[in-house]
Amino acid sequence: MDALKLRASSVALIGDIVDSRTAPDRQALHDRLEHVLDETNARVLAQDPATITLGDEFQGVYSTLGDALAASFRIRAGLHPMADVRFGLGRGAVSTLDPRRGIHDGPAYWAARDAIETAKERAGQAQSRTSRTAYVSPEDEPGHVAAVQAALDCLDYMVGSLSTTSRRILGGLMEGDTQQDIARREGVSPSAVSQRMRRDGIGVALGAMTTLAGLP
Template sequence: MNKNEYIAIIGDIYDSRLLEDRKKVQKNLLNVLDSINKKYQKEIVSKFSVSMGDSFQGLLKISSPFMQIIFDIQLELFPVEMRFGIGIGEITTTIDSSNSQLNDGPAYHHARKAIEFIEQSEQQYATRKTNIYLSDQRERKEMDLINAIFALNKAINSKWSNRQTEIIKSYLSNNENQYETAHALDIGQSSVSKALKSTNFYAFLSSIKDIQAYINRADGERG
């Protein structure tokens, strides 16, 4: 990858107008994005900000933990369902670090293309095929495999219950340690283990780590 390439992320909320408490969800979204901007400030080139209504966007370094960031947002807003378009490419404008909406270039164009693909797939299938899609300026064939993994992951995490998601969230915030998680939630370690296994979480987590590592490694090899 070129050193001038970035990762643009555009996200939005499914059927936001149908939410029972849309204002509360919007407020939560603002709080989550603010937290993400602080937590990953060294990796963020242009802060995540709400672009219109229930949509948001941000710009990241090509070497950033972009999958971890997306998963963090998903967990914090669960059970609200979201779409994420990921675009890899250049930025052709002067980068504004505080307002992502003022930036433009192929990275954003491909992120929008990815969101549009998700929306089109929803119209073609009775059930949602995927909620994350990656589009690359270089249009490499490997992206097809990555997007297939995203679709499989959607089939996995769409079945997680509120309680299972709570355990997963605690597990990640407790050093991925089952005993620390059990202590934090005041439950048995066996309950944590059962939840992680029944949700196929280890396979899910491994896949997003591998995707992230592949993009980061490709950056190092071609930068």
């Protein structure tokens, strides 16, 4: 019972690599995932840092939905273009079943599991094939959950529609790089980066990520 009360309301994040079995080098993908999770844990405050749990699946626990989403944004950007990622987020209580091994359970995980299954199911439908992120929360008002999900659907569509170059530009901006830094790295002019940002809606996507990362 004490473990259940330890985190009365947290946000669990469950992620898995999309089509990981088709990866040409699964060891390299695993190593890259470990590196990206380490970098994300260094930048996003977590109650339980994101760690690989089994094969291509990982999970973490955060105090706020915004922190959990910020972690998902960084993980997805860090793995591109090697792999894409699917995320399920759920709000609720978290219990510790085995402190020594770091095994957790509880409503937040159950909601996150339902969410990732929803994201997977929606990605299999033509009208929502870009879906990568879903949020489930019995604790929030249904209208709030629906609004968050609508924003995530739009963001998934925008990011999923970007070219590899535009995804790299977005990733650089997420890391705080200037347009000049990105231009030098891409071998183009700063004006070319600026034009691509306007044309592809990169600034809009970045703004949406910033707003969502601030959610309680």
